[in-house]
Amino acid sequence: MNFNAIPIIEQLEVHQNVIPGLLNNLDDKAVLWKPEKDKWCLLEVALHMVYEEKTDFRARVEYALSAMKTEIPSIDPEGYIEKMDLSGIQMKDVSAEFERERKKSIAYLKTLENPNWENNLIHPQFGEMPARLFLTNWLAHDYLHIRQMTGLRYQYLARTTREDMRYAGDW
Numbered sequence: 044m045n046f047n048a049i050p051i052i053e054q055l056e057v058h059q060n061v062i063p064g065l066l067n068n069l070d071d072k073a074v075l076w077k078p079e080k081d082k083w084c085l086l087e088v089a090l091h092m093v094y095e096e097k098t099d100f101r102a103r104v105e106y107a108l109s110a111m112k113t114e115i116p117s118i119d120p121e122g123y124i125e126k127m128d129l130s131g132i133q134m135k136d137v138s139a140e141f142e143r144e145r146k147k148s149i150a151y152l153k154t155l156e157n158p159n160w161e162n163n164l165i166h167p168q169f170g171e172m173p174a175r176l177f178l179t180n181w182l183a184h185d186y187l188h189i190r191q192m193t194g195l196r197y198q199y200l201a202r203t204t205r206e207d208m209r210y211a212g213d214w
Contacts, residue, residue: 046160046175051182052152058185059145062092063138065192074134078198085195087124088188089137094123096144100181101151107164107174108155115164 066089077084083091098118106115160175201208208214 048152048155048158048160048175048178051178052149054182055145055152055185056149058182058189059142059149061189062145062185062192063142065189065196066134066138066141069134072203073196073199075129076195076199076202078195078202083124083191084129085192086129086132086134086137087127088192088195089134089141090127090132091120091124092188093137093141093144094118094120095184096141096148100177100184101144101148103164103177104174104181105151107162107172107177108158108160110159110162115166117167 066085069085074086075084099120103115158174160173160178162174163171164174166172197208197214
């Protein structure tokens with residue numbers, strides 16, 4: 044298989060601006076608003092994105108490409124968010140941290156010369172996983188949370204304005 048990582052890396056680079064764009068210029072109510080009690084607010088999504096950038100995708104791609112065949116260190120993305128005290132955390136700071144971390148990720152990815160994307164690492168739940176899978180899922184993860192953030196912004200607009208949104212089109 045001839046895996047081409049360049050389009051994926053380019054899209055990850057585009058998202059270093061897209062994701063902060065969905066998170067910035069919001070008031071505190073919008074940042075902390077939840078559609079349901081057990082759902083995440085925008086601030087929690089943003090904190091999750093930073094956590095994943097640092098401890099999951101970049102780290103695991105790097106780990107897989109190093110060709111170490113040991114089990115990967117465990118992470119707890121949901122538990123990390125559940126334990127967070129959101130008081131005093133500013134969205135602008137989290138958004139800026141995401142942007143910094145994504146720039147580090149892109150810089151790392153651009154330094155790779157002929158990486159073996161078929162290098163596997165061992166995931167405790169899924170078994171052997173190649174580096175290309177982590178890179179591809181990194182982009183998929185972005186798409187999932189871009190959809191989530193857009194949905195939260197849409198729902199918040201509908202809830203706070205109480206306007207009929209049918210003219211905009213079907214959600």
